[in-house]
Amino acid sequence: MINYTNILREHNLKATPQRLAIADELYKKGHISIESLYELMVNKFSSISLATIYKNINLMLENSFIQEIKIPYSKSVYELTQAPHSHLACEKCFAVEDITIDLNSIIDIITKESSFKITSTNLVLSGICENCQLG
Ligand SMILES: [Zn+2]
Ligand SMILES: [Zn+2]
Known part of the structure; x- marks a missing residue:
């Protein structure tokens, strides 16, 4: 298990037991929705509310400790911040996988075909x- 105390502090976040548990779940699951995270967290902190999870997730996003992945036609999932990569989203089970692909050729084509930056x-x-x- 990775100790996230220092990593949280590097992102100007106090390492509360809840935040350490959130970091641990994100590490284990890779990508997780707020609702699934809430279900896992209630098992550890019986009095935790969904609002508290939202508050922590938003703070972690603001401090770039985690990243949001917007999934078309589904709920956003969150992951620990890592090197840029793309995602594959399953339409049936809503599983999200990481994939690292070189997007430079696509960017080159777009740059040639349009003036969009x-x-x-x-x-x-x-x-x-x-x-x-x-x-
Ligand atoms: Zn699937
Ligand atoms: Zn990812």
Whole structure:
């Protein structure tokens, strides 16, 4: 288990037991929605409210400790901040996978075809995951 106390402090966040538990769940699950996180957290902190989870998540987002991934036609998921990467979102089970692909060729094409200036590449591709293809 990674000790997130210092990592939280580096992001100007006090390492409260709740925040350490949130960091641990994000580390274990990779990507998680607020609702799923709430269910996991209630098992550890019986009196925790959904509002408290939202407050912590928003603060962690503001301080770049975590990142939001907006999933088309579904709820956002959150992950610990890491190197830029793209996402694959399953339309059936809503699982989200990481994928690292070189987007420079796509940016080059866009730059040639339009005068639009790309400043960020938050790519989410939708489809059916391996497990759901078998099912
Ligand atoms: Zn799936
Ligand atoms: Zn990711």
